[in-house]
Amino acid sequence: MRLPRFEFLKPVSLEESLTLLEKSGRKAKVLAGGTDLLVNMKYGVLRPETVISVKGIPELSSISAGMNGNTEIGACVTLTDLAGNSLIAGKFPAFQGAVRSVASKHIRNMASIGGNICLDTRCWYYNQSKLWRDARELCHRTGGKVCHAIKGSTRCHAINSSDTAPALIALDAKIAVMKKGQKRLIPAKEFYRDDGIRHTSLEPGEMVTSIQLPEGNGNSQSIFIKVSTRKGIDFATGSIAAHATVNDKGVSGIRLVLGSISSAPILLDKTSQVIMESGLTEKSIEKAAETARSELGTLTNLFTSAGYKRHLVEVLVRRALSELKEKIGRARK
Ligand SMILES: Cc1cc2nc3c(=O)[nH]c(=O)nc-3n(C[C@H](O)[C@H](O)[C@H](O)COP(=O)(O)OP(=O)(O)OC[C@H]3O[C@@H](n4cnc5c(N)ncnc54)[C@H](O)[C@@H]3O)c2cc1C
Ligand code: SF4
Structure with missing residues (x-):
């Protein structure tokens, strides 16, 4: 497969x-x-006339601890640099x-965090060669x-498979976006749209410049779990990120976010509410797991049966909440 012709700007x-x-x-x-x-x-599914390479731009390539306690990650920081960074390990292990x-070491050496959060949505009928796609009507x-x-669907249900997207939403991160003369700071949960074609809120001329992670306090714990068919180099069949803050009385806040299930990560509000009302006990974890099943609503582009999903x-x-409970218990000792 060869690349089509395009104008390359650096x-x-x-x-x-x-x-x-x-x-x-x-x-x-x-x-x-x-x-x-x-x-x-x-694959010929994207044919931009112009490709603007931002790799290596100094303003987009560093990780810094801001004055306000936020950690700011430039959009072009590679996943390998993030994976080995001690500041990130200490503050945001999930x-x-x-x-x-994400993928494999050699892909993470090239891949950036900006590219991971803007990752195109994926579909069995789309991520195929032109020859394969030509056998079917255009979708x-x-x-x-x-x-x-x-x-019969009137819209695209391609899936957002970014592994970092649910983790960033659970941590209440903000995405800094710029276009000429303008800057916006978008909460990660509002960055994504439940639309397989326009899956982010980026406007033409805009790009992601950094990710801002808020200062966690010592009383919070987080978890990320990914399930995929193969252990190495595989997109998730489903993933979950969870973040809980605790005080003397118990859990004071919790966010549960599912990834790789639909066109945008899913924030499980009703499921989190169960934990807010009853705390993190074995009984409430069971109730939360049942609630999550019904909170999902209609499942769409699955690759597997809806029952399996x-x-x-x-x-x-169940696993995310049990691990959170254990982590919180260990931190109290
Ligand atoms: C074999 C294989 C396995 C993979 N497995 C995984 C996986 O397990 N999990 C996973 O999450 N991903 C996976 N990926 C997808 C991909 O490698 C990663 O998501 C990677 O982080 C993308 O980053 P990149 O810098 O290479 O993005 P690019 O390919 O450069 O860009 C990706 C998209 O983001 C846009 N973009 C990039 N940077 C910006 C910016 N700063 N502002 C606005 N738009 C921007 C581009 O225009 C493009 O649409 C896999 C890919 C392959 C080939
Ligand atoms: S979900 Fe439907 S419209 Fe979207 S890429 Fe797949 S087949 Fe095409």
């Missing part, structure tokens, strides 16, 4: 990148590590676990009017 600063992005608008794609974009271009679970994602995954979610919630 700005040397953030300012120049934003100028080029503004000029090119929707015709351009940002390139970081290229481990997702170049594969999609080779996020680091999510980073380490919504490729310019047609049907969906092969969900018959519901069971998987129940298991993920």
Whole structure:
């Protein structure tokens, strides 16, 4: 498979990148590590006229502890650098676990955190060669009017498979986004849209510049669990990130986020409410796992049966809460 023809631009600063992005608008794609974009271009599912490589831009390539206690991670920091960073290990071990679970070491050497959170959504009928796709009618994602995954659907249900997305939402991270002359700070949970085609809230000309993780306090614990068919180099069949804050009385706040199940990560509010009302006990964990099953609503683009996915979610919630309970117990001793 060969890359199609495109214009390649290599700005040397953030300012120049934003100028080029503004000029090119929707015709351009940002390139970081290229481990997702170049594969999609080779498959012919993405055909940007212009590719703007932001890899190595100094303003986007560092990890720093801010004055306000936030940790700021530049969009082009590689997953390998994050996986080995001691500041991240000390403050955000679950996020680091999510980073380490992405693909393989050689892919993480190239891949950036910005590329991971903007990772294109995936579908069995889309992430295929042109020859394979040509055997079927075009779907919504490729310019047609049907969906092969969900018959009769009027929209695309491709899946968000980013491993770090649920972890960032659970940690209440913010995504810094810039376009020429403008900067926005978007809570990670609002960054994603439940739409297989426009799956992030990025506007034309905008790019992610950094991720801001809030200062955790000593009274919080987090977990990330990923389930995939193969242990190495595989996208998740489902994942969960959980974050709990505790005080003398017990759990004072909890966020549970599912990944790789739908077009956007799913925040399990009702399930978290069970723990807020009854605390982290064996009984409440069982009730929370049952609640998660029903909170999922209609499951769509699955690759597996809906029954299996519901069971998987129940298991993920039970495991995440049990591990959180254990971690909180250990920290109290
Ligand atoms: C074999 C294989 C296995 C994989 N397994 C996993 C896995 O287990 N888990 C997982 O999460 N991913 C996986 N991936 C996908 C991919 O490698 C990672 O998600 C990686 O982190 C993408 O980062 P990148 O820098 O290479 O992104 P790129 O390919 O450079 O970009 C990805 C997308 O993000 C956009 N983008 C990049 N940077 C920015 C920015 N700063 N602002 C705005 N848009 C931006 C690009 O335009 C593109 O649409 C796998 C890929 C392969 C080939
Ligand atoms: S979910 Fe449907 S519309 Fe989207 S890529 Fe798959 S087949 Fe196409």
